[in-house]
Amino acid sequence: MxxxxxxxxxxxxxxxxxxxxxxxxxxxxxxxxxxxxxxxxxxxxxxxxKASVGNNLTVNPAGSRGGLGGGNPLTTADATKAAAVAHVTGVNGTLTVRLANAATASTSGSAGGPADRGGAAGRFGSSGTTSLVSAVQPGVLGQRNNGTGSTGSPTGGTAGGTTQPTFTIPIQATGVSSPTTAAGTALKLTGGAQLSDFAANSTQALVGSTLAAKNSLKVGSTFTVQTRTMKVTGIFDAGDAFDNNGIYLPLAATQTLVDQAGQLSSLNVVVDSIENVAATQAALTTALGASNVDVTAGSNNLQSxxxxxxxxxxxxxxxxxxxxxxxxxxxxxxxxxxxxxxxxxxxxxxxxxxxxxxxxxxxxxxxxxxxxxxxxxxxxxxxxxxxxxxxxxxxxxxxxxxxxxxPVRGGGFGGGGFGGGGFTRxxxxxxxxxxxxxxxxxxxxxxxxxxxxxxxxxxxxxxxxxxxxxxxxxxxxxxxxxx
Known part of the structure; x- marks a missing residue:
């Protein structure tokens, strides 16, 4: 001592x-x-x-990006084929559609329902209507890109002598088959609970925080999609105002509401190991048809x-x-x-x-x-x-x-991120x-x-x-x- x-x-x-x-x-x-x-x-x-990104693949219809291009919708049968490919541990199919505000659609004559797949003067059509009002304004770029297709006035224009109504941003609705986003990760909720009822007649919905604030919604509030009354089970925060201007619905309910039974916008495929991503990507392309799908991975950016x-x-x-x-x-x-x-x-x-x-x-x-x-x-x-x-x-x-x-963003809506017509952001x-x-x-x-x-x-x-x-x-x- x-x-x-x-x-x-x-x-x-x-x-x-x-x-x-x-x-x-x-x-x-x-x-x-x-x-x-x-x-x-x-x-x-x-x-x-490596765990969250490196072993994920995304399957989109061939030739479809941001609502532009061709391609046919994916189906639940494609999801089944993808799940059977070697090294695939999970497949999460989604259906992403656009919903126009019901009041605006009725006065402008556009986006009237499921049959309205396109619009005049370069407008993107919507798959249905909702009582919700978009929390994001189109601004100059949105009006320019979706009004007349020209670089003229941001308040609309004419096409063939017909005055075009002012463009309003529709609301993205994503149908999911589990309490996850299209990327396969859980949504960050700021209130309420995740979706739990995935039946075709489900009335559950998750609403983005900016959209909820714009429409004075809270957990338990209701709104409509087409003719069905939906109930807010949770409010999510996706990180920015544009992404929070959307809703998540059960997949089967979304397919039923917009009359697209069995159809999917994209597939998120989970591979068992990052080492098997390249081989699985090639196998998925072969199984689903190279002319039918585009299979992409984040491997390049991940490796960087x-x-x-x-x-x-x-x-x-x-x-x-x-x-x-x-x-x-x-x-x-x-x-x-x-x-x-x-x-x-x-x-x-x-x-x-x-x-x-x-x-x-x-x-x-x-x-x-x-x-x-x-x-x-x-x-x-x-x-x-x-x-x-x-x-x-x-x-x-x-x-x-x-x-x-x-990053891939939608072609319309002033550079926004809506992915309709067979595309998921x-x-x-x-x-x-x-x-x-x-x-x-x-x-x-x-x-x-x-x-x-x-x-x-x-x-x-x-x-x-x-x-x-x-x-x-x-x-x-x-x-x-x-x-």
Whole structure:
């Protein structure tokens, strides 16, 4: 116990120097911990991307994008064929349609019902009507793209001498067969509960937050789709105002309401492993017919994102090791200086019978006291600096270029994201690498602290061991002769 007490006391013999050493060690150790946290956070993000995006495929009708082009609707039979393909673990079919406001449709004569599949002057038709009023205004671009097809007045125009009504954005209704979105992930609800009744006569609906606010809806409120009264079971937040200007309905109910029995807009196919995505993509194309479907994957963007994150992981690992070595060198230099300053003290201790081992342990414990204090302060530094550091590393190693495949948005509605007529918006899997990565959050957990502390203490012990061994070279007679 005497050795321990002397070590602690000696660590604070020169308070100014000890304080400076602790500060310097805190910076090095804090950087080491921050890099360790960044490495773990990026690794977790890579695993998350592989699990959520890397093994997903999207099947759309061939030649159909954003309501433009041809293609025939997918069917439930296609979903059955897709489910039978090797390595496919799940198939989620959706039907996405557009619903016009009933009052606007009756006064303008457009979007009168399921039979209204097109519109004059370049307008996209809708599949039915709803009592809901869109929460998003078309603006100049929406009127220009969907009014007359020209670049003229944003308030409408003429086509063949006929005055065209002002364009209003319809509401996207997506029919799903489970409590998930088209991408196969659960919707983020801000109130209420997920869909639970998926029968053809179901009256359940999920409403986007901006659409709910526009129409003064809350959980339990009702609205109409065609002639059916629907009840709001939950309100969701999809991330932006446009995506929240939509509703989710049970798939069978959607097919019944718009008279599209057995039809699907797209299929989200889950593959058992990211390694089997390419082979499964080819197998799905063969099974469903290359002339009938387009099978796409986010593999290109995913690989770009994983490569970028791998670079960040390597940088953070190298920086972690470099910071540990730096901390070890700091301890080494400080303890060499301390040993030289205390040669007389060491000589006296050895003269009265102290062993080299006892003296070495004393100096090692003294170094560890300083390192422990530096680690405590460094952990605080890491807690505040890890998020900015990982953000800077990711931003510096990830391109912001969006791939040619995405993000895919609807051709009409002023660049909006409605996917009608056999197309479902698939933003997540086809966004650029930077959009795919999104935000990486870090946290300094006790596991990280333990792992980092073990590494730091090991380096510190090595740094203190060399000066401790120098004590064995101090001969009492030489010290006393010098006195």
């Amino acid at each position: 005497g050795v321990v007490s002397r070590s602690v006391g000696n660590a604070f013999r020169n308070k100014v120097r000890s304080g400076a050493v602790v500060v310097i060690l805190a910076v090095a150790i804090g950087l080491a911990l921050a890099m360790l946290v960044a490495n773990q956070a990026v690794g977790a993000k890579v695993d998350s991307l 994102a994983i490569t970028s994150l791998g670079t960040v992981q390597n940088i953070s690992l190298i920086a972690f090791i470099a910071s540990l070595v730096t901390a070890g060198l700091i301890v080494l230099l400080i303890m060499i200086m301390v040993v030289r300053e205390r040669r007389r003290e060491i000589g006296v201790l050895k003269a009265i019978g102290a062993s080299n081992r006892t003296i070495g342990v004393q100096f090692t414990l003294e170094a560890l006291v300083l390192v422990v204090l530096g680690t405590v302060v460094g952990a605080v530094v890491a807690a505040f600096s890890s998020n900015p550091i990982v953000s800077a590393l990711v931003a510096g190693n990830t391109g912001s270029t969006v791939s040619a495949a995405g 698939t933003r997540g899997a086809f966004a650029g690498a930077s959009q795919l990565i999104g935000t990486i959050s870090t946290s300094v957990g006790w596991q990280t602290l333990v792992l980092g502390a073990v590494g730091i203490l090991a380096i510190a012990a090595i740094g203190a061991l060399i000066p401790a061994l120098l004590t064995a070279r101090v001969r009492p007679i030489e010290v006393l002769r010098g006195e």
